[in-house]
Amino acid sequence: xxHLHDEKxxxxxxxxxxxxxSIIEMLLAAGSGHTAGPLDxxxxxxxxxxxxxxxxxxxxxxxxxxxxxxxxxxxxxxxYAAMAHAGYFPVKELKxxxxxxxxxxxxxxxxxxxxxxxxxxxxxxGLSQAVGMALAERMDHGKATPKFFYCFMGDGELDxxxxxxAAMLAGKEKLHNVIGIIDRNNxxxxxFTEDIMPMEPLKAKWESFGWHVLxxxxxxxxxxxxxxxxxxxxxxxxxxxxxxxxxxxGVDFTERRFEWHGNPPGLGPxxxxxxxxxxKEALNELRTLGGKIKSEHQ
Amino acid sequence: MPLNxxxxxxxxxxxxxxxxxxxxxxxxxxxxxAGKQDKNVVALCADLTGSTMTSTFSxxxxxxxxxxxxxxxxxxxxxxxxxxxxxxxxxxSYAMFSPGRNWEQIxxxxxxxxxxxxxxxxxAGVSVGPDxxxxxxxxxxxxxxxxxxxxxxxxxxxxxxxxxxxxxAKMKGPVYIRLAREKTPIIxxxxxxxxIGKAQYxxxxxxxxxVGIIAIGALVYNAMVxxxxxxxxxxxxxxxxxxxxxPMDEKTVIELAKTTGAIVTVExxxxxxxxxxxxxxxxxxxxxxxxxxIGVRDVFGQSGEPNELIEHYGMGVSHIKQAVKKVIARK
Numbered sequence: 001x002x003h004l005h006d007e008k009x010x011x012x013x014x015x016x017x018x019x020x021x022s023i024i025e026m027l028l029a030a031g032s033g034h035t036a037g038p039l040d041x042x043x044x045x046x047x048x049x050x051x052x053x054x055x056x057x058x059x060x061x062x063x064x065x066x067x068x069x070x071x072x073x074x075x076x077x078x079x080y081a082a083m084a085h086a087g088y089f090p091v092k093e094l095k096x097x098x099x100x101x102x103x104x105x106x107x108x109x110x111x112x113x114x115x116x117x118x119x120x121x122x123x124x125x126g127l128s129q130a131v132g133m134a135l136a137e138r139m140d141h142g143k144a145t146p147k148f149f150y151c152f153m154g155d156g157e158l159d160x161x162x163x164x165x166a167a168m169l170a171g172k173e174k175l176h177n178v179i180g181i182i183d184r185n186n187x188x189x190x191x192f193t194e195d196i197m198p199m200e201p202l203k204a205k206w207e208s209f210g211w212h213v214l215x216x217x218x219x220x221x222x223x224x225x226x227x228x229x230x231x232x233x234x235x236x237x238x239x240x241x242x243x244x245x246x247x248x249x250g251v252d253f254t255e256r257r258f259e260w261h262g263n264p265p266g267l268g269p270x271x272x273x274x275x276x277x278x279x280k281e282a283l284n285e286l287r288t289l290g291g292k293i294k295s296e297h298q
Numbered sequence: 299m300p301l302n303x304x305x306x307x308x309x310x311x312x313x314x315x316x317x318x319x320x321x322x323x324x325x326x327x328x329x330x331x332a333g334k335q336d337k338n339v340v341a342l343c344a345d346l347t348g349s350t351m352t353s354t355f356s357x358x359x360x361x362x363x364x365x366x367x368x369x370x371x372x373x374x375x376x377x378x379x380x381x382x383x384x385x386x387x388x389x390x391s392y393a394m395f396s397p398g399r400n401w402e403q404i405x406x407x408x409x410x411x412x413x414x415x416x417x418x419x420x421x422a423g424v425s426v427g428p429d430x431x432x433x434x435x436x437x438x439x440x441x442x443x444x445x446x447x448x449x450x451x452x453x454x455x456x457x458x459x460x461x462x463x464x465x466x467a468k469m470k471g472p473v474y475i476r477l478a479r480e481k482t483p484i485i486x487x488x489x490x491x492x493x494i495g496k497a498q499y500x501x502x503x504x505x506x507x508x509v510g511i512i513a514i515g516a517l518v519y520n521a522m523v524x525x526x527x528x529x530x531x532x533x534x535x536x537x538x539x540x541x542x543x544x545p546m547d548e549k550t551v552i553e554l555a556k557t558t559g560a561i562v563t564v565e566x567x568x569x570x571x572x573x574x575x576x577x578x579x580x581x582x583x584x585x586x587x588x589x590x591x592i593g594v595r596d597v598f599g600q601s602g603e604p605n606e607l608i609e610h611y612g613m614g615v616s617h618i619k620q621a622v623k624k625v626i627a628r629k
Contacts, residue, residue, distance in 0.1 A: 069379075111412055118382065119411045125375040125403055132379020132387075135364060139340070139385070162403070165372035169364075 001052065001229030004222055008051070012221050015085060016046040020250045021286045022081040022094050027264035028279040030098040033106070035268065036247035036260040037154060038078035040185045043219045044243060045082040048150070052228055057087035060115035066147055067117050067133055071126020072154035072183070073107040074262075079116075080104050088115045124160025127151045127180060131166050134175045148232065149178045156188030159197045164209065170238040171210025179231045180211075180240035183218070185247040187258035202242060211240050218243030251282040300529060302499045306489040311519075312526060318481040321516060322420045324456035325477050326351025328463025329388055329418075333359050339467055340380055342389040344370045349479075350390035350420045370396045374403035374417075381413035386467055393419025393435035397442050397474060408472050409445045416466045417442075420477040423566035424594065424611055425516065425604035427480070434599035440571030442474040443544045449473040449494060450544040452565075452573070454518035455485045458541060461492035469494060478566070480604045482516035485539075497547035501525045501537035508629075509622050510554035511537045513564035514573050517592075517613060521564045524618035535562075535622055543573045548580050555587040560625040562590045564618055566608070569593035588628040590621035 004012070023038045048068060049055075055065045070079050077097060084091045089103070096102035103113045107121030118129055130151035137145050157163065170178050184202070186193050193199050206213045212234045216223040224243065231239035247261070248254030253272040260268050265278040273281050301307045310316050333339040333355050342364045343352040356363035364380075366373040370391050377387040389396060397404050397417055408415045422435045443450050451466065451473060453459035459477060466473040485500070486492075497512075501522055513521035518539050525535040538554055540546065555561055561581065563574030574591040581587045594611050608614055 109410070118378070119406065122402055122406050125371075125378075125407050128372040128375030128403075129379035129382065129407060131372075132376035132381075133383050134379075135376070136340070136380040136383035136385050139362060140383075162369075162371045162375070165367075165369035166376070169366065169369070169372060169376065 001225050001232065004051070004225050009221050012046055012050060015050055016042045017286055019046055019078065019081045019085055021283060022085070022091065023077045024251070024265055024279060024282045024286065026077050026081065026094045026097040028266060029095040031264060031266070032098060033077060033264045034074045034262050035254055035264055036187060036257070037072065037075035037183060037185065039251060039254060040218070040245035040247050040249040041075055041078045041152070041183050042250065043221065044181065044224055045078050047221055047224050049082040049086040051225065057083070060088060064147065067130065067149045069117050069126045069130045069133070069149065069151045070108060070120055071151055072123060072157050073120030075154070075183070076108045079108065083115065123154070123157035124162040126153060127163055127166035127170070130178050131170045131173070131175060134178045135173065137177070138175070143176070145177060147177060151178065151180050153180060153182050155182055155184045155186065155193050155199055156196070158182070158199055167206065167209040167211065174236045175238045176235045178238040179228065180238070182240060182242045183245055184242050185245045187247045187261050189261050191258050206240050210237060212237045213240055213242065215242045215244065218245035219249060251285055253278070253281070300501050300503050300526070302502050305491060305498055306487050307500060308484050308487055311483060311485055311522065317484045319456035319484060320479060320481050321453055321456050321459045322349070322351050322477040322479065324453060324459025325390070325418050325420070325463050325475060326354030328460035329355040330358060331460070332464050332467035333362065336386065336467060338385045340364070340385045340387045342366055342373050342377055342387055344368055344373050344391045344395065346391055346420070350418060352390045370400040371403050374400040375407040377415045378407040378411055378413045381415050386414055386416070388416040388418060390418040390420060392433060393422040393438040393476065394433055397438055398435055401441050405445050409447045412447060413472065414470050416473045416475065418475045418477060421479045422476045423478055423515065424599040424607040425478055425480050425566060427604045427607065428601050430601040431598040436567050436594045436599060437571070438476060439543055439565070439567050439573060443576065444571070447472055448544065449542065450476070451494065451541060452476045452514040452543050453541060454515055454539050455482060457484060457486045457488060457490070458492060462541065465492060465494050476515065478516050480516070483519045485518055485522065492541065495542050495545050495547060497538050497540045497542070497550040499536065500539045501535070503529050503534035503536060505534040507534045507536040507558045508626055509533070509535045509560045509562060510558040511535050511562045511564060511618065511622065512540050512551065512554065512573070512577055513537060514540050514543060515566055517564045517566050520608070520613065520615050521618055524615045524622065527615070528619055528622060533622060533626070540573060543576065546576050546580065548584070551577055551580050552585045555581050555585040560588050560629050562592060562618065562621045562625055564592040564613070566613060567593050569595055588625050590625040592618055592621055
């Protein structure tokens, strides 16, 4: 993975900020949807769509592309926003999210938007699909194929047994080109993950299933980039990157609050900001920070 | 001989020593043949390679076989991923586990996702026998036929199962193939034509037909025996084998309802949500006709010998004959 020089990091920070603004605007226009996950995954999606992925937004069906499989479909605002900013479709289309006739279905559907690799929403099935793709690829091109299959998962969805069925199979088959990215934001709808269904020791769990495990700060572009580079270099083992993220990252009043998991700005908790001002305040915060995240300036 | 001469059915069908094979064997043979014809055919199985006959394929093409272990849910989605790369995956388990246990994965990652995946459900019906109710899938047609895009095939013997498997490999889109465990009489021959979506007249009585029997799976044989005995009693029954439950050959079903004025449906499945209810829906819309339903009536199966269970749950030859007489009386 090419090293990130300062100028590139600055560019990525700017893109991530634009993507976060788009997420807030989409959710405001939709009046429903998830806020916390999309905001906390904005940095990772930005890095993937603007640095890591081998892809061609003008030719989404390019057979040699890497595959990015979003397993936790509910964070699709960040997927749609990153794809639009990368050139897959017009940015202005983002505001059609969740509306009748929109290509941007409330949870992704690849028939509406063919550039998507899969449809997702019901949790826990993405990793199996990534594993299936990698198995098919190996049947045709052997182990040395340059294609990678990235599966983005939420930490809450690791409650699903199917994830571990897929983890077992990838471990058994030594699918080195399957790279999982877990959004370790510690929240799910009903509360904090460790209260709902403890995940820890998460690293040991994946290792025991035969995976190479990396743990990083999911808001640090260099750390994400290095981890993906290392995951790509590991052979005879699938890799998973546990990306520690701050839910709702980038907007002060949404950070670290599980109540923002499934609510859009305008319908979130109003102990800090009144409902009617949540959208405006979030956008205002993002626009005045010029790509920097507020918590880094305190 | 009242067998439809156009489709070259087994002339020895009614002999005491008529050849018998398990329907699932046709799946194994068809899968191997499909694999020889197309290198994109891939097989998956969840720790039941022998009894689903997947081993016929996996022994010849080990590099195109994925052993899932007992993970039917993941198997459905892994197959979806394999299909996304342009391959034609066939996944097999017992019908109770696939499409039973993994229904949502089939619905979302295969059908909603429109992936070209084929699902073989072995050991369907109460004729699984001694294993008992846990292993007797009598709801699988209902849960597959209700999913948009799904094609549902219910072969009546091993030869038709082989053709159904080959045809499934050649068509694009999700397909469910329903298979049974026990050896059952061979009704068709290699020469019998097979086309997905086409029902076939199997039994054409000597006189003007008074009733149409629509049957699927191994029970087509019981229906044939019933029709033959009825003919000897002077009751004329025509039999249609509905090898594809979905999309149903509505033209043939309505034609049968029109010409006979009474229908009996025969299936080794719950009558709620099975083939018979599809026939009833079509008739209610286009050709209101009295119908009697042979099938399991809202109960679970149990241990026993296959024939014992078929009789216990009212799917024997005598039950079909009774239903025929009852429906004629309702005309």
